[in-house]
Amino acid sequence: MTKRDLKVKIDELSSAVGTFKGLQIEVGRIYDETWEETMGPTPFPSVGTFRDWDRKLLDRYKPFYMPFCDLCCLCTFGKCDLTGDKRGACGLTMAGQQSRIVLLACCIGASTHCAHARHMLDHLIEEFGRDAPIEVAINTNVEAPHIRLVCGIRPTTLRDLEDALDYVETQLVQLVATAHTGQEGDNIDFESKAFHAGMLDHVAMEVADIEQIATLGMPKGIAETPMTEIGFGSIDTSKAVIMCIGHNVLPSVDIIDYMMENDLFGEIEIGGLCCTAHDNSRYDKRAKVIGPISWQLRFLRSGIPDLIVVDEQCLRTDILIEAEKLGVPVIATSEKSMLGLPDRTHDNPDTIVSDLVEGRTPGALIIEPRKVGEVAVKTVLQVAPKKKDYKVLDYDEISSLAEKCRNCMECVHACPNNLPIMEAVQAAAKGDFEPLGEIYPLCVGCGRCESACPEDFPLITFFNKGAEKRILDEKFSMRVGRGAVTDVEIREVGRGIVFGEIPGVVALVGCANYPAGGGDVARIAEEFLNRRFIVVATGCAAMDMAMTCDKEGLNIYEKYPGNFDAGGLLNIGSCVSNAHITGAAVKIANIFAKRPLRGNYEEIADYIYNRVGAVGVAWGAMSQKAASIASGCWRLGIPVVVGPHGSKYRRNLLGRKENEEDWMVYDARTGNRVYTGPAPEHLFYAAETTEEAIVMIAKLAMRPNDTTKGRAVKLSHYIDLHKKYYGSMPNDLHYYVRRKADLPFTMREEIMEELEKVGWEEDKIAIPDPTLLERMVRRRE
């Protein structure tokens, strides 16, 4: 269905009523029905449409709340103490307050992607017109699975994407309103609303990515995209260096265009941090990826950038202060992040350049991307030669500063990972810089240590110095983000995934707030690649996994192919590309299983939950966007594992495997209620260690629909990993072995020994045509 504007213009109309001249009638939008698929039951669902579905999930996966704060301070009745069974002045409980904060976090995350999508869409419509066609991926008919699924529309032009965003925006307003004092009071209803925000987020992300793929020439689902470079060493410091930070590619695109039009790639290097870097490299592989979000301060302190361009999301809000230390100007390009800078959007570009180069202003706000392109390029060419005097602290200066350390431990207590910063500083005072260098790969780059230090030590600079011998020339290859998984790929692997013969799809996504450095992401990825899982990646995780090499100097992008098949490693792209990962699960239900997609959310989610062994992993999840992305996975029945910092999202959604009654489903063939075991056991789970996460990921890939062969494959990985990391057989195999045919051949005897100890009964666990939806039962016995 496509909506169209109806405009009727009549020069002269004579009727019984009279004669009208210059008559013009406009009827907003009318529907142009060309899509043959019948409309499903839930197009454009409202806040409460999927309440029953959400409650089915939340009955199994009850929230375990871990309040981050015992108070509510959102209205002037407060502060209210909600500890234990106390209620606030509005009557809200602690559980209600925690779920309310979860909802708000998801709304912020979804709004951020939606606002990003809207900003780009307005601009791209202006540039390419509303009728610009959408082509998202090669060999692909299902161009926008989330928009089809949720909205019930099939977008063909940029205009159609406006309808999807109009819907998301409207719903987000409804959701935020429910968090007002004296509205929702039930924590499970808050949780359901958080799921709704997550579902909306995946629509918004899909809009954002397909509009940029369609109009900016980014890769369209190509498996072997070009390799780009990542790391400090990827930047040619003999050139003037523009550092672009954020998520919205539009200003960077115009910088690249201006460089191309003026043949300046030989004089200027453009490098990016965070998702803008991904999207820059998708636009032009000559754009370098400096690193993830956590590298903002460390790259600034390297002294390398000659100009900073910020767009939106995940920026350091003190970027102006940092830029001033470095002696370089900042160009802000979004109304969402204006940084107090003067609006120069309508000024003459040469005047702006002159002011920036001469330091008459620390920066400029320029909302028009084309002007950003011209101003940035002209500015950096003049700033770079002037900035040559900038000097990074040398070893003697650091030693001298370090001697003033007060031994107060403030740095250690401020560090999210309690890294031994003070000890490293004290070693530096004695001329030993190695401990500072050891902090570097573990540091999340937040700078809280500096803020806490009573001596104002520039500790991030210290860490850089400690590691500089090995990092400055360090560069790695990273496959450029490919965008969506194609329909052809889905057709080829759908069967293997649904029957469990491909043991699972592991999505490594999200931010860089790691407990022990980004190397863990590469380790998790490789563990599953070696086991023939499909591994997909986006955002900072996709970058961090590039920065670990084996003995031959190869990283995982160089060792594993980029196609969506067993043992494939796919860099899907930036944050907004996450929609393609969940979209692939949706497409499996639609393309492989032929389930109708259009406005048919519950059935598709039920299919994915029971059949598609996908697991999301956000090892360094930090932001509200990560919360809403995860929430969109939960509603689709996809479990998500986060690192220990993810426990700060205030609650996990945990199953209780021993409660048999929690794991009953309908057998769609008979209508009988049958027990299928706890698969998947959890919906949202924070792991304490990487090893724990790896074992849990393998376990969460099991689904009730697994064939015996598929279950045997999945069990073999779960058992093998458990033995590897826990040093023993798992003690819960009786929940997952349904019949002897499920047993991996080589482990048969040792598993049976374990099962006999706990009185396992064959066929107690059913292998039905599983569904949580009674309406999906085809006939009753």
Next chain:
Amino acid sequence: MMAARERLGQTAEIAGPKKAFIIPKPEVAASMIKRSNNPLLVVGSKAAELETGDGDAIDFAIRVSNTGKMSVVATGHLVAEFRKRGAEGIYSMQMMNLGDRLRDPDWMGFDCKGGYDLVAFIGSIYYMGWLVLSGLKNFAPELRTISLERSYQPNASWSLGSMQKKDWKEVLDVIVKSLEEGE
């Protein structure tokens, strides 16, 4: 003095109005454990990094387990290390799964003989222990929790105060000796 002992392991992890009482001396902690009906020691994934008089916090936990006075559970994948050291009877459960069960008054414990009335923590990642203790403070009001960490944990019912490594080693030693001595 009290303020220093209440110094948090991470600066911003301030609790709400209800904060842990500081355990005034190690004998008090030992006494609470001995008087409880079914105590449990939770050993977090950082235990191997924490130096104690016995070696590290895993060795401390093995010694506690050997007293027979309390059950011991290792979180994360730490049980593998216990096994390497030949310890027997150590339970294994992930921190989130454990927190979720501890807040459930109907959970019958690892041996299915009844729930725990006192749970002590050592070796947890500071903020993760903070959060799980917050969950228990708010949703398991009948459960007494004790933090044996070197940094004050405000969400426990009772917590050791923050202290120097040397002092902490001594405190742990007094506790385990007291458990070994019995009544």
